[in-house]
Amino acid sequence: DAGITQSPRHKVTETGTPVTLRCHQTENHRYMYWYRQDPGHGLRLIHYSYGVKDTDKGEVSDGYSVSRSKTEDFLLTLESATSSQTSVYFCAIRPSGNIGELFFGEGSRLTVL
Amino acid sequence: GQQVMQIPQYQHVQEGEDFTTYCNSSTTLSNIQWYKQRPGGHPVFLIQLVKSGEVKKQKRLTFQFGEAKKNSSLHITATQTTDVGTYFCAENFGNEKLTFGTGTRLTIIP
Numbered sequence: 001d002a003g004i005t006q007s008p009r010h011k012v013t014e015t016g017t018p019v020t021l022r023c024h025q026t027e028n029h030r031y032m033y034w035y036r037q038d039p040g041h042g043l044r045l046i047h048y049s050y051g052v053k054d055t056d057k058g059e060v061s062d063g064y065s066v067s068r069s070k071t072e073d074f075l076l077t078l079e080s081a082t083s084s085q086t087s088v089y090f091c092a093i094r095p096s097g098n099i100g101e102l103f104f105g106e107g108s109r110l111t112v113l
Numbered sequence: 114g115q116q117v118m119q120i121p122q123y124q125h126v127q128e129g130e131d132f133t134t135y136c137n138s139s140t141t142l143s144n145i146q147w148y149k150q151r152p153g154g155h156p157v158f159l160i161q162l163v164k165s166g167e168v169k170k171q172k173r174l175t176f177q178f179g180e181a182k183k184n185s186s187l188h189i190t191a192t193q194t195t196d197v198g199t200y201f202c203a204e205n206f207g208n209e210k211l212t213f214g215t216g217t218r219l220t221i222i223p
């Protein structure tokens with residue numbers, strides 16, 4: 001157990017509504033990541049953070065924003081959800097001092113109708 | 114962008130048969146990581162390879178890193194039902210961002 005909690009675990013929403021997914025960690029790791037997983041595409045990086053208020057884009061960042069105001073929380077926001085954002089979203093942390101492996105949360109399944 | 118190609122996308126094997134998945138890159142990799150994701154679960158780290166030609170074993174799993182550090186493989190000997198899942202390779206290309214292959218989904222026919 002890497003002490004990662006994602007919420008909500010499941011959400012159904014309508015096109016055009018804002019959605020925020022939360023990732024919470026208990027071990028003060030510096031690096032946090034948001035990935036989305038879709039059939040045939042594997043895991044694709046959306047955004048990541050390397051510290052409080054320090055974030056950077058991944059390969060599929062369009063339509064997403066993130067915030068990290070506290071070490072323990074990394075929020076992913078869809079300002080206006082679209083059906084193409086229907087996916088399973090995984091948060092991950094990378095412990096400092098390790099070899100660089102990621103530990104993932106349980107995932108958040110988002111359906112945009 | 115930088116990519117890691119993974120084949121096959123799907124593999125169905127009889128229980129007891131062997132299974133292999135391959136990752137290939139057009140550029141030299143600094144290291145390669147392997148993850149397993151059970152159906153309905155989240156990816157779990159298995160191992161990291163760093164050295165050219167490196168071979169590591171975990172029970173029935175054998176991981177190899179190519180001599181040119183452009184490919185890697187995961188081989189499972191005598192598959193069991195507990196091996197079901199999707200296997201991903203991943204590489205960080207020297208930065209903080211981990212890029213994943215598309216994965217190989219393994220199903221076992223009892």
